[in-house]
Amino acid sequence: MTDGEGQRDRRHAYRAVGYIPADTFLHRMDPRTKLLTVLAISIAAFATISPLRTAILFAFVVCLAVAAGLVRPFSRGLLLLLPLLVFIVVIDIFFPEISSGHVYLSAQVGPFSSVITSGGLLYAAAKGIRILVIGGISFLFVMTTSYTDFVASLRISRLPPVIAFSLGYALKSMTALADDLRNIMDAQRSRALEFDRGTLIKNRRKLMALGVPMTVSILN
Template sequence: MTPEGDLPEKGKKRRKLRRLELLRFHPGDSFLHRLDPRTKLLALIFMSIVALVFSSLPVLVLAFLFELVLAFNSGIMNRFLRALTLVSPIFILVIVLDSFFSKVSGGPVWFSAQVGFLHPEVTQAGVIFATAMGFRLLVLVGISFLFLMTTSHDDFTRSLRGMRIPPTLTFSLRYALQSTTSLTDDTRQIMDAQRSRGLELDRGNFIRNRDKLAALFIPVTVSLLKRSKHTADAMQARGFRQSASHSCYKSQTFGKPDVLMAILLAAFILILIVVSRVFPF
């Protein structure tokens, strides 16, 4: 019989795994899914630069709203919002710390104290700056989540090959992305198998379970070594790197959605520049 105290812990583990599944790619036919991965990579770089260069709250809010529009248009709004909850503790921590220890001060002082050598102070300008830093985090994380949710590993690798990146580098990146998913699945299966044998991995903390972790790490390591050997044998059997030229049976091409996305990004940066001039805070 399973103790009733274990049920909440197992439920938390299952919910955590389901939340991590939100970041996986799911095929679709939306505007974002039809974009060339190189275009989505450009959008990822563009939005990251916007988040790091601008510190104005209205600009960062508009950037986040732009990502919400992309998610809604792609039909992944619910998954996108649930995925953002993964970083909600960091979001709250950033706002709280930047509110009490902000490098910007001004306006009414809502709280001030002296705690040893620390001087926490909450001002109107500090709260605005802290909120902007929180939205900066959401913009950076949001565009990365959109890229992961709408881009398959195969399409991304073919796009890199189209950019004349060396085949060894593209294969390594492709294999690393795929191995992350495969290793997660193997670890989950091994944990379920060990639980079925009576190993209680869900009870206690990391220190108390340190002796039990060997029963998890050893099978995972063996599985990883076996998978690496099978991959090496398959590469050798197919003559990887034996020929000078490599080709893909399917190539990625730019289309009308990519041109439209480039126009949207160009127009969006002009809007952000105007907003930053009008609302500099």
């Protein structure tokens, strides 16, 4: 692999959320069909509290990513969900919505009552995997659907202009944020901050160097 190819490969690897041109069955699929698939899988994920069933849904989403050749950007996209995933799972473990089965720990934390049960652990696991399912299938939709094709399909469907504009603009915003992320990373690389070595999770400086500018970009 040449240096130019390596740089392009790393560039695609960090393109966590954004349209990635390719010729796969997911890219060729009608955007309306993909949107309905996203809705169907998301509804199915919300409709079950079984970790096994939710894991099967996630396995299906991963298979779609593998078939589309988007494993690396798909994995990078899921990393963006890691802080939210950890926060929700931890809260559900110590303060579960469902408490059943064997009690492992029961304690009073200030005004709050914390209890860890086998049923609560299973529910927290299902909820965590649910986030991966919904986030993963949404990322795949964004990665395989161009803004032009999506808007064209909405126009063909004769949706009300307000709805068509809102959906199209939402997809365009995701692509714009992905472009902002790449620009920020390029700017930080010019300051000798290397993102291509190690992982972002192990380096707080890297996270801050990306997190602060991206927060400003999102607010804008």
